[in-house]
Amino acid sequence: MITLPVQAVQVLPHRNSMCCIDTLVACDENSATALVCLNDDFIFIEGKHLNPAAYIELAAQTAGAMMGFLAQAQGRSPLEGFLVGVQNFTIHHIASVNDILTIKVLINSVFEQITVLEFQIYKDNILCAEGNIKVYLPNTSQ
Template structure:
């Protein structure tokens, strides 16, 4: 575990109650992996299910945590990034209360400070969401 719930907010700009990632599991040049437990106090929990915006935000925060961790390991400070666009979004299922989401982010392309990534959420091996995001990182 590279980052845990206790220190993830040192790397990402989001703060409670809007944190949608608990642990950064891995981070390297090919991508990032995280986990997130669906808890009762989540802003996006409705009728016992975590809603789509939380899953999309989870992917974005996984990117932020991954880039932040890599920057910190290199001796720098975490940079701020913005979602420049979302495409190829497919919602397959929604996770329920007390389930843990596993998120995988794969780097597809980079042009200067713009990154194209593929994000996927899984719960108990079931695919929840897939999408591509353009992330613009402030230099």
């Protein structure tokens, strides 16, 4: 049985430098929390700062880790989802090398094969970014 915390590579299809989150630390049917430490060789570091587009990828991978964890907990194969939309995306603080980020996602709604999640990304208690993502899950009947 898979238990928390779990390394992200155990619940995501992403490998090597494309796995952007380190650990899934909390997860239930509606929400998840992941952590990542931004080191010098993190794929989305430019100079010493996080590329703004990376916040969206961190949120999407946290959502994917949540879905993968829940699927494995039910004895199913993880679903392969696709990010299909971003709304209300705001950056409040730029993260830098050596920052540890906490990524939180919460399911807002599910319609057919589209799941809408809100996300917040924090460094310590500082809100770095927030918004909504839409994820397409083509195999929800598995």
